[in-house]
Amino acid sequence: MSASVPIIDIDPLINDCGESQKAVAVASIDGACRDWGFFQVVNHGISDALIDRVWEETHHFFALPRDVKLSVSRTRENPRGYYDRELTKNARDLKEVFDFAALPFPDLPDDHPKNRAAVDGSNQWLDGLSDFKQTMLEYFRACELLGLRLLEGMCLALGMPGAALRGHFTPEHTSFVRLNYYPLDDPLEPAFAADVPTLGDMALHHHTDAGALTVLLQDDVAGLQVFANEAWYDIDPVEGAIVVNVGDMMQVWSNDRFVAALHRVRPIRDRARYSIPFFFNPSYDTDYAPLPSVAEDGPKYRTMNWGDFRRARTDGDFADYGKEIQIEDFRIGPP
Numbered sequence: 156m157s158a159s160v161p162i163i164d165i166d167p168l169i170n171d172c173g174e175s176q177k178a179v180a181v182a183s184i185d186g187a188c189r190d191w192g193f194f195q196v197v198n199h200g201i202s203d204a205l206i207d208r209v210w211e212e213t214h215h216f217f218a219l220p221r222d223v224k225l226s227v228s229r230t231r232e233n234p235r236g237y238y239d240r241e242l243t244k245n246a247r248d249l250k251e252v253f254d255f256a257a258l259p260f261p262d263l264p265d266d267h268p269k270n271r272a273a274v275d276g277s278n279q280w281l282d283g284l285s286d287f288k289q290t291m292l293e294y295f296r297a298c299e300l301l302g303l304r305l306l307e308g309m310c311l312a313l314g315m316p317g318a319a320l321r322g323h324f325t326p327e328h329t330s331f332v333r334l335n336y337y338p339l340d341d342p343l344e345p346a347f348a349a350d351v352p353t354l355g356d357m358a359l360h361h362h363t364d365a366g367a368l369t370v371l372l373q374d375d376v377a378g379l380q381v382f383a384n385e386a387w388y389d390i391d392p393v394e395g396a397i398v399v400n401v402g403d404m405m406q407v408w409s410n411d412r413f414v415a416a417l418h419r420v421r422p423i424r425d426r427a428r429y430s431i432p433f434f435f436n437p438s439y440d441t442d443y444a445p446l447p448s449v450a451e452d453g454p455k456y457r458t459m460n461w462g463d464f465r466r467a468r469t470d471g472d473f474a475d476y477g478k479e480i481q482i483e484d485f486r487i488g489p490p
Contacts, residue, residue, distance in 0.1 A: 160381065160390055160398075161187045166198035168304045177311075184305075185312035188401050188409075192416030193381045195396040200304070201297045203395070206372065209294045212287045213429055217251060217336040219281075227279035229254065235331075236279040248360060249341055249423070255280075256331040257295040295332050295433070298370050302330065302435035305368055305399060313409055314448035320367075320408070323437035329465065330366070330436045337378070337420065337428040363415040364402040365468045366436035366461075371398040376428040382417040390418075403482045404437070407456045410445035415482075437461055457485045 163183045167176040187194035216224070221239075229236035239251045255278045258265060266277040280288045303324065307317035324330075361382065373379060379390040379398070390398060406415040420428070437443075439462030445454040459482070467480040 158388055160191045160193040160195060160388070162195045162197060162393060162396060163187065164198050165196045165304065165308070168308050169198065169200040169301075181308050181311045184308045188309065188312065188405075188413035191381060191383050192401040192414040193383075193390060193398065193418070194400075195390070195393055195398050196305075197393075197396050199301055199397050201294075201301060201397070205290075205294060205297060208290045209372070209431065210374070210429070212284075212290045213334050213336075213431065216253060216281075216284070216287060216334065217429075223281065224251070224253075227253075227281055229276075229279070233276040233279075235276040249337065250420075251336045251338070253334040254331055255291060255295075256329070257292055257299070291332065294431075295330075298332065298433035298435075299328075299330065301370055301397075302368065302433065305370070306435070309368070309405060309409075309413070313412065313446060315446060319446070320437075323441045323443075324367075324435070328435075328437050329439055329461075330434055332431065332433050335428075335430045335432070337423045337430075339423060339427055361417045361419040363406075363417060364400060364432075364434060365404070365465060366402040366434050367404045367408075368402050368435050369398075369400045370433040370435065371400070372431040372433075373398060374429045376423070376426060378420045378423060378428050379430070380419050380421055382419075387419075402434075404443055404461065407443055407459070407482055407485075408446050410449040410455050412449050436465065439465070453487075455487055456482065457487060459485050 161183060163180060165180055165184075166172060167180045184194065224237045224239075227236045229238050235254050235256065237251070237253050241248045241250060241252050256276075258278070265280075303321065306320055306324065310319045311317050371379075373390075373392050375392045377389060377391055380387045381390055381400075382388075400418065401413045401415045403415045405413050420430075441461040442458050443461060444458040445456055464480060464482075
């Protein structure tokens with residue numbers, strides 16, 4: 156479809172531009188979250204120079220020999236690292252991924268129990284790629300700041316103080332970055348691919364994101380689509396813009412005012428595609444339910460715990476362990 160998600164200037168949220176300009180940005184975010192569950196942001200505060208370095212290091216990593224990448228493979232016990240058989244809705248996606256998180260306690264080793272508990276596993280970095288690690292962690296911190304600004308805008312849109320939810324994300328949270336590589340050919344060797352079949356030829360199957368919100372950097376290869384108004388719409392790359400989408404947790408907090416929209420990546424035909432989502436997730440002990448400002452007529456969801464919900468979804472991404480948990484499992488009455 157030819158319609159497109161809104162492009163919003165969020166400079167008023169990043170810098171002190173006055174309350175009237177901030178109100179305009181908040182109203183735009185409110186409308187986008189209600190109508191689309193997706194929007195693109197400009198003047199987001201992440202420098203072009205840093206983004207260029209991130210792309211360079213991402214391309215470098217995925218160009219490494221397969222056996223080198225497999226040396227930092229993730230497992231069910233440690234969902235950080237490289238993986239080439241990611242599942243969505245229990246179907247394998249045609250892509251390779253690399254996941255990492257920043258350390259809440261940077262003075263302690265990555266595998267220290269305090270860091271493992273906070274980031275849901277321990278980061279795995281390849282020896283000799285110091286620029287890769289440094290660049291990725293710098294980008295993580297930039298996305299962290301952007302996530303907090305967007306969270307403030309969404310809280311204001313829901314009639315809450317801007318800092319109403321900040322305590323769930325500071326001083327620690329369980330956010331992570333994923334590097335996505337969508338090659339033209341199946342990344343698995345035929346002998347292995349037969350054991351982990353795909354469902355159709357989607358590069359990434361339709362799904363919603365589990366957390367609060369997602370900040371997505373996409374390259375200039377189209378493919379991302381969102382489902383709205385009973386149709387699939389392309390989210391075409393816009394130079395200098397970053398895609399933002401509502402997650403399941405924000406849909407619950409908003410009591411369905413905001414929609415965690417289904418999205419997917421259609422088959423990649425002409426050249427490989429890369430994208431880098433930052434999943435902005437709270438601390439594991441966060442219990443969440445509809446906020447009072449939007450639940451005057453009663454909450455539509457029972458209270459759920461983020462740690463329990465996230466662990467169940469992680470299992471579903473790694474391998475087919477049965478029905479994937481959804482927020483609909485916690486709904487009170489009809490949608």
